[in-house]
Amino acid sequence: MPKVLLFTNTIAPYRLPVFQELSQAVSLQVLFAQGQTPDRRWDARLAEYSFRHTVLPHRTLRLGNATQVTNPGLLARLWHHDFDVAVLGDNRQTALSGLLIGLVAWARRRPLVLWTGITPGEVSVARSGHGVQRLFSLYRRVLFRCAAAIVAYGTATRRYLAELGVSEDKVFAGTQVVPVEQLPPPAADRAVLGVANKTVILSVNYMVARKGLDVLIRAFRQVAGPDDVLVLVGSGPEEAYLRRLACGDKHILFPGYQAGAQKTAWYAAADLFVFPTLHDPWGLVVNEAMAFGLPIIATEAAGCALDLVQDNGLVVPPGNTKALAAALAQLLADEALRLKMGQRSLDIVSAYTVGAARDTFMQGIHCALEQSKQRPLCAR
Numbered sequence: 001m002p003k004v005l006l007f008t009n010t011i012a013p014y015r016l017p018v019f020q021e022l023s024q025a026v027s028l029q030v031l032f033a034q035g036q037t038p039d040r041r042w043d044a045r046l047a048e049y050s051f052r053h054t055v056l057p058h059r060t061l062r063l064g065n066a067t068q069v070t071n072p073g074l075l076a077r078l079w080h081h082d083f084d085v086a087v088l089g090d091n092r093q094t095a096l097s098g099l100l101i102g103l104v105a106w107a108r109r110r111p112l113v114l115w116t117g118i119t120p121g122e123v124s125v126a127r128s129g130h131g132v133q134r135l136f137s138l139y140r141r142v143l144f145r146c147a148a149a150i151v152a153y154g155t156a157t158r159r160y161l162a163e164l165g166v167s168e169d170k171v172f173a174g175t176q177v178v179p180v181e182q183l184p185p186p187a188a189d190r191a192v193l194g195v196a197n198k199t200v201i202l203s204v205n206y207m208v209a210r211k212g213l214d215v216l217i218r219a220f221r222q223v224a225g226p227d228d229v230l231v232l233v234g235s236g237p238e239e240a241y242l243r244r245l246a247c248g249d250k251h252i253l254f255p256g257y258q259a260g261a262q263k264t265a266w267y268a269a270a271d272l273f274v275f276p277t278l279h280d281p282w283g284l285v286v287n288e289a290m291a292f293g294l295p296i297i298a299t300e301a302a303g304c305a306l307d308l309v310q311d312n313g314l315v316v317p318p319g320n321t322k323a324l325a326a327a328l329a330q331l332l333a334d335e336a337l338r339l340k341m342g343q344r345s346l347d348i349v350s351a352y353t354v355g356a357a358r359d360t361f362m363q364g365i366h367c368a369l370e371q372s373k374q375r376p377l378c379a380r
Contacts, residue, residue, distance in 0.1 A: 003027045003082060004365060007101050008089035008115075009069070010037050011044040011055070014284060017179040021358040023051035026365065029081065033069050033094045034058045041235075041257055056097075063132055071097045078104045085368050087151070087361070088143070090116035095139055102143060111372035113364045114143050115175070117153035117281030120160050121301050121318075148368035151175060151361055153282045155306040170371070172363040176304065177352045178287040186268040187261035193269050195253075198229045199332060202270035202294070204263065204285045205277075207236030212276035212299065212318060214238075217245050217252065219276075219324035224251055228332060233258050233266050267292040271338060272331055277302050278318045290349035295341035297327045308352075312344035 004026040008015070011032050019030055030053040036044065046053065056071040074097055086105045088098050105112045118140070144150070144166050152158045152173040161171055190196045201220065205211040213232060220230045228251060232242065235257040246252040258266060267273075273289035275298040282303040286296055296313030298305045305315050314330070316323040331338055 001025075001027050002084045002365065002369060003029075004085050004087060005029050005031065005078075005081060005083035005101075006087040006089070006115075007031045007033070007094075007097065009033050009091040009094045011035055011042075011046055013042050013044040014178050014182060016044065016046065016049050017181070017354045018175070018177065018357045018361070019051050019053075020049045021354050022361055025358065025362055028052060029083070030054070031056055031074075031077075033071055033091075033097055041259070043259060066132065067093055068096055069093050074100055075104070083110060085111050085113060085148075085365055085372075087113040087115055087365070088147075090114055090118065090140070090143070092136060095136055098143070099139060102146065106146065109372075111148035111368035112143075112146060113149045113151060113368045114147040115151045115361075115364075116161075117157055117176075117303055118160060119156045119279070119281055119301075119303050120163075121279040122281070148371040149364040151364040153303055156303045157281070159306075170367060172360050172367070174307075174352075174360040175357045176282040176284060176287070177354055177357045178284055178291065179354050180291070183264055183267075183288060183291055184261045186265035188265040188269075190269045193265060195229055195231070195269055198227055199225075199272075200270045201228065201230045201272050201274055201328065201332075202233065202266055202289070203231070203274045203276065204233040204258075204266070204288070205236075205275075207232075207234050207238040207242060209238055210278045210280075211238075212278045213242055214245055215319055215321050215324060216274055216276040217242065218321045219328055220252070221249065222321070222325040223329040223332065225332065229253060231255065231266060231270070233263065264288075264292070267294065270294055271335075272297065272328075274324075274328070275299065275302055276318075276324060280304075287349055287352055290345035293342040293346045295331060295338045296345060297324070297331065299324075308348060310344070310348060312341045312348055 022028055028051050032055045035055050059070050061068045088101050150171045153176050154173050158171050158173045231253045233255050273294040273296050275283050275286050279301045286304050286308050296309050298309045299318040301318035309315050314327040316327050
């Protein structure tokens with residue numbers, strides 16, 4: 001059983017069941033760069049899982065408008081930890097620790113698997129300055145070249161890696177899943193939520209500018225009928241601005257942050273789900289919405305769009321109010337089409353399981369181990 005060291009940025013609850021499954025197939029040690037982050041109100045119950053893990057001590061550095069999470073003592077920990085292959089989660093905020101892990105793997109002649117959700121629009125929403133961005137781009141090019149295998153979030157990442165010159169035979173896609181146990185039965189029905197006899201358009205997001213919720217509000221107000229309701233579940237620094245933009249419209253609801261059965265109540269009450277992002281490596285809320293049989297409107301900037309949004313929804317350009325309004329109008333006017341698309345959502349998302357994500361990681365790990373026998377490290 002190969003010994004696998006996996007480094008990732010934070011304790012994300014939807015990833016923990018995948019790590020648990022992976023630990024049944026390999027001897028796994030997971031290093032978390034930090035625990036809960038201030039911008040995520042996740043309920044991550046790490047103690048419920050038996051895979052070996054360490055939450056590393058960390059410090060946060062400011063680099064202009066961006067932040068970098070560093071892990072003091074990481075080198076000593078890595079040097080004394082035995083592993084056959086390292087899986088490195090690709091994240092801008094943990095690039096310094098990622099570089100250190102890559103160097104240790106190279107020094108010990110152990111293959112590296114890069115786990116990434118890189119897509120073309122990422123630079124457009126990066127908060128770091130141009131100099132830092134150039135350094136990070138160089139760092140990534142080195143990682144892509146030196147990685148014996150790459151595990152990609154989905155098709156959008158796989159295609160972009162090919163554009164960057166990464167050999168397709170070392171890229172394996174498909175890790176972004178929502179475990180079914182994290183979608184509990186709804187705690188309330190439409191009547192309790194106050195949307196009985198309404199057509200409910202739902203969006204669930206952390207409220208920041210790149211989620212494009214202002215575009216959604218404007219598009220909705222262009223086409224909404226008297227029985228249509230837009231529900232924006234979530235919280236974040238943009239919430240006050242979005243409420244002002246809604247101008248007190250009684251057809252636009254802000255329930256705030258919702259979790260567990262309270263959140264699934266809104267999925268169960270909805271007729272249509274919209275993900276208006278200006279950039280997202282994936283968008284797991286789309287997985288969640290599809291698990292409740294909802295038709296989807298997403299933007300081309302959503303990493304999940306190529307994989308999840310097929311004949312179960314519509315894809316529009318990011319930031320385009322007119323296109324989003326037209327998509328909303330089309331689906332609001334056709335209940336039969338919404339129901340048909342919702343059924344297709346259930347069919348499509350049924351393949352996105354924890355077991356499937358585990359298998360993708362295993363493909364990358366086995367490829368890396370084989371490549372390390374056949375080629376020198378850093379061979380393309």
